[in-house]
Amino acid sequence: xxxxxxxxxxxxxxxxxxxEASRGGFERxxxxxxxxxxxxxxxxxxxxxxxxSAVRGTLxxxxxxxxxxxxxTGWCLHCEETVPISEPLRACPACGGSGILPTGGTEFxxxxxxxxxxxxxxxxxxxxx
Amino acid sequence: MCVECGCGxxxxxxxxxxxxxxxxxxxxxxxxxxxxxxxxxxVSRRRVSVEQxxxxxxxxxxxxxxxxxxxxxxxxLNLLSSPGSGKTTLLERTIGILGDSVPLAVIEGDQETSRxxxxxxxxxxxxxxxxxxxxxxxxxxxxAHAAGELxxxxxMILVIENVGNLVCPALFDLGESARVxxxxxxxxxxxxxxxxxxxxxxxxxxLTKSDLLPHLDFDCARAQNAIRSVNPRGEIRALSARTGxxxxxxxxxxxxxxxxxxxxxxFPA
Numbered sequence: 001x002x003x004x005x006x007x008x009x010x011x012x013x014x015x016x017x018x019x020e021a022s023r024g025g026f027e028r029x030x031x032x033x034x035x036x037x038x039x040x041x042x043x044x045x046x047x048x049x050x051x052x053s054a055v056r057g058t059l060x061x062x063x064x065x066x067x068x069x070x071x072x073t074g075w076c077l078h079c080e081e082t083v084p085i086s087e088p089l090r091a092c093p094a095c096g097g098s099g100i101l102p103t104g105g106t107e108f109x110x111x112x113x114x115x116x117x118x119x120x121x122x123x124x125x126x127x128x129x
Numbered sequence: 130m131c132v133e134c135g136c137g138x139x140x141x142x143x144x145x146x147x148x149x150x151x152x153x154x155x156x157x158x159x160x161x162x163x164x165x166x167x168x169x170x171x172v173s174r175r176r177v178s179v180e181q182x183x184x185x186x187x188x189x190x191x192x193x194x195x196x197x198x199x200x201x202x203x204x205x206l207n208l209l210s211s212p213g214s215g216k217t218t219l220l221e222r223t224i225g226i227l228g229d230s231v232p233l234a235v236i237e238g239d240q241e242t243s244r245x246x247x248x249x250x251x252x253x254x255x256x257x258x259x260x261x262x263x264x265x266x267x268x269x270x271x272x273a274h275a276a277g278e279l280x281x282x283x284x285m286i287l288v289i290e291n292v293g294n295l296v297c298p299a300l301f302d303l304g305e306s307a308r309v310x311x312x313x314x315x316x317x318x319x320x321x322x323x324x325x326x327x328x329x330x331x332x333x334x335x336l337t338k339s340d341l342l343p344h345l346d347f348d349c350a351r352a353q354n355a356i357r358s359v360n361p362r363g364e365i366r367a368l369s370a371r372t373g374x375x376x377x378x379x380x381x382x383x384x385x386x387x388x389x390x391x392x393x394x395x396f397p398a
Contacts, residue, residue, distance in 0.1 A: 005265055005266055005296065005297030005300055005301075007263075008264060008265075008266075008268075008297075009183060009184075009300075012183050012184065012186060012187070013183050015186065016179070016181060016183060016185075016186075020177060020179060024177055026175075026177075030174060034183075041296075041299060041300050041326040042300075087325050087326075088321075088322045088323070088325035088358075088359055089322075089325075089358055089359065090325075090359075091358075098358065098361055099361075107182075108182065108183050108184060109180065109181060109182055109183065110179045110180075110181050110183055111178070111179060111180055112176055112177065112178050112179060112180075113176070113177040113179060114174055114175070114176055114177075115174065115175060115176075115177055116173065116174055117173045117174075117175065
């Protein structure tokens with residue numbers, strides 16, 4: 001199911017990008033690097049789909065979207081070790097128990113941008129008469 | 130004025146009971162800029178390390194809402210379910226039983242129409258309708274503004290009826306005191322396994338429309354096991370808002386939550 005929340009998440013992402021742009025003085029983004037955890041409730045394919053339609057006319061219009069998918073992991077209180085977990089049960093693969101504290105995979109983060117400086121953007125204008 | 134959206138902020142003024150929430154528009158986090166420049170074609174590129182949670186803004190606004198509601202002794206419930214599982218009917222029945230004994234207010238979230246808010250207002254309870262249009266969930270910012278349109282009183286119960294949807298609303302904290310998920314017995318028993326996120330974070334799961342059980346193959350024990358398997362801690366209760374069966378359990382839960390929030394000494398009796 002392509003949940004529409006991915007679209008509003010992309011809008012939040014673009015807001016963050018705009019804020020970074022006004023703070024950092026750049027006008028174009030070439031690459032956006034995200035971390036999306038397997039337990040975050042976010043569908044990577046829906047996110048890519050929403051991104052493609054939402055970036056038109058924005059500073060990220062030509063940006064490449066790099067998504068680092070983080071696997072789900074948790075600390076099993078019974079086995080006392082870190083184990084891989086997945087939705088929907090998040091059960092421990094060793095003991096089958098549900099007493100697990102998620103330690104990884106809930107991320108939804110903007111990690112890094114590769115941007116073009118304003119200066120570079122105006123480079124062509126500078127040469128003009 | 131609210132800088133988040135440019136609209137007139139309700140936080141500018143005061144209403145009958147309590148001062149309204151207003152947002153702080155501070156900078157979120159900070160970035161480290163690295164000067165990696167110089168790429169092909171005379172274009173200057175660099176990396177900007179951001180490391181920010183994309184939901185940070187909603188989470189910050191939700192935190193502000195929560196602090197505000199807590200400071201005023203207002204119990205806030207985020208009511209979540211599929212469309213048609215009986216959220217508004219439960220509210221109507223609850224209002225009918227509580228009458229004037231507990232001050233209530235409702236925020237209704239739907240994509241379109243004000244039908245649900247109209248139903249609540251007909252019961253004599255203040256209600257604000259939020260139409261999300263294409264949006265599939267309420268967010269903390271919408272809730273702050275809607276709360277501003279209500280005459281909130283200390284000690285009040287504010288119920289936020291979220292957009293009927295088991296997926297998206299789960300991700301958006303509104304600043305509620307508790308999450309209540311409705312799961313009607315006309316749905317499949319395995320629904321909690323299909324939509325684990327929303328059930329996992331429920332403080333209370335209500336099995337609704339229990340009066341229909343004799344006509345259905347719905348296996349209550351299986352449904353409860355499914356809920357337990359994704360959410361071992363939350364409470365589970367069954368009720369029928371139509372017949373009133375099980376309403377007592379729900380009201381007991383409500384009273385206990387209200388006690389936890391506490392009422393202010395200056396709560397008008």
